[in-house]
Amino acid sequence: MTASIAKPKNPISAPDPNLRLKDILKTLPREAFQRDMRKAWTMAATSVFMVGLGYWAIQAAPWFLLPVAWIFTGTALTGFFVIAHDCGHRSFAKRKWVNDLVGHIFMAPLIYPFHCWRILHNKHHNHTNKMDVDNAWQPFRPEVYDEFGTITRVGYEYMRGRLWWLASILHWGIVHFDLSQYEPKDRNKVKLSIAVVVGFAAIVFPTLIYTIGIWGFVKFWLMPWLVYHFWMSTFTLVHHTIPEIQFQEPDQWDAAQAQLFGTVHCEYPVWVEFLCHHINVHIPHHLSTAIPSYNLRMVHDSLKQTWGSSLHEYRFSWELMKRITDECHLYHPEYAYQSFDEHRAK
Numbered sequence: 001m002t003a004s005i006a007k008p009k010n011p012i013s014a015p016d017p018n019l020r021l022k023d024i025l026k027t028l029p030r031e032a033f034q035r036d037m038r039k040a041w042t043m044a045a046t047s048v049f050m051v052g053l054g055y056w057a058i059q060a061a062p063w064f065l066l067p068v069a070w071i072f073t074g075t076a077l078t079g080f081f082v083i084a085h086d087c088g089h090r091s092f093a094k095r096k097w098v099n100d101l102v103g104h105i106f107m108a109p110l111i112y113p114f115h116c117w118r119i120l121h122n123k124h125h126n127h128t129n130k131m132d133v134d135n136a137w138q139p140f141r142p143e144v145y146d147e148f149g150t151i152t153r154v155g156y157e158y159m160r161g162r163l164w165w166l167a168s169i170l171h172w173g174i175v176h177f178d179l180s181q182y183e184p185k186d187r188n189k190v191k192l193s194i195a196v197v198v199g200f201a202a203i204v205f206p207t208l209i210y211t212i213g214i215w216g217f218v219k220f221w222l223m224p225w226l227v228y229h230f231w232m233s234t235f236t237l238v239h240h241t242i243p244e245i246q247f248q249e250p251d252q253w254d255a256a257q258a259q260l261f262g263t264v265h266c267e268y269p270v271w272v273e274f275l276c277h278h279i280n281v282h283i284p285h286h287l288s289t290a291i292p293s294y295n296l297r298m299v300h301d302s303l304k305q306t307w308g309s310s311l312h313e314y315r316f317s318w319e320l321m322k323r324i325t326d327e328c329h330l331y332h333p334e335y336a337y338q339s340f341d342e343h344r345a346k
Helices: 021-025 037-060 063-088 096-110 114-126 142-146 150-159 164-175 184-240 255-261 270-275 283-287 293-310 318-327 340-345
Strands: 264-267 312-315 330-332 336-338
Touching: 021 255, 021 283, 037 063, 037 096, 037 184, 037 293, 063 096, 063 114, 063 184, 063 270, 063 293, 096 114, 096 184, 114 184, 142 330, 150 164, 164 184, 164 318, 184 264, 184 318, 255 283, 255 293, 283 293
Parallel strands: 264 312
Antiparallel strands: 330 336
């Protein structure tokens, strides 16, 4: 499906309302679910090498090439997150403790608490595009937005608008360190993950500042980290947010429709896809989190043979981001989204 600039009168409807997830999964190649430890560890080693190359470039680059080095390194660090993402879904290794150990190691430089993210992220997978339940870029209802104070309203408008790329930082800081977000049974794991990233920061940050100064901290950690959050915000926003995809009321929500037709496949530049391990081949991942990232393209090709143009496929562009950030602001029960301007006009 090619991205259209014209806003549709109604969201695109998915075929066969009786479709079930188990029916979709039966169409997928069985090898898609097989873990390949050689591929998994090669992926991890590739990310470590690319991040190391990025840091070498930062220290070697003249000042005018630093932005290039930051963009490369931050994108490579996003690959770290993708490896931990597979660990969180237990699709990296067969042993749970290996997944947990690798997940913590690869998320530590990002100051992202592994179990905190894993638990909340699984809720997103279980309730994708379900209003009032999904916790990933859910649009606010207009009546909720109207009750906001001025500061909250302006902040929400910017996060849904041209400052979308900062939203991941707010989500990280506000949600993942808040123990009230988690069930009591999960809090020991949550506290462990928070302790890991706090310990990492307590050792690495003062060491950087002491040895190479505040500018060294900014140069080697903060700027690549901001690039990483740019991609986190962008990837997660685009995964389920276009004017044609409707969030559903809980009593109307259907898992198969949400996972297959409420998820976006977006192609990014080849170097981004390589460094980020093709995580934006996203539709297969929502059909089953057991599919490792290195099998996503194989599964997507299989889905295309079955569902063809019914899938939401796009290519990353600033035009696409402009469309999303201009239109996808507040929930609308018929047209998926309404913009802030449309809401004010009422």
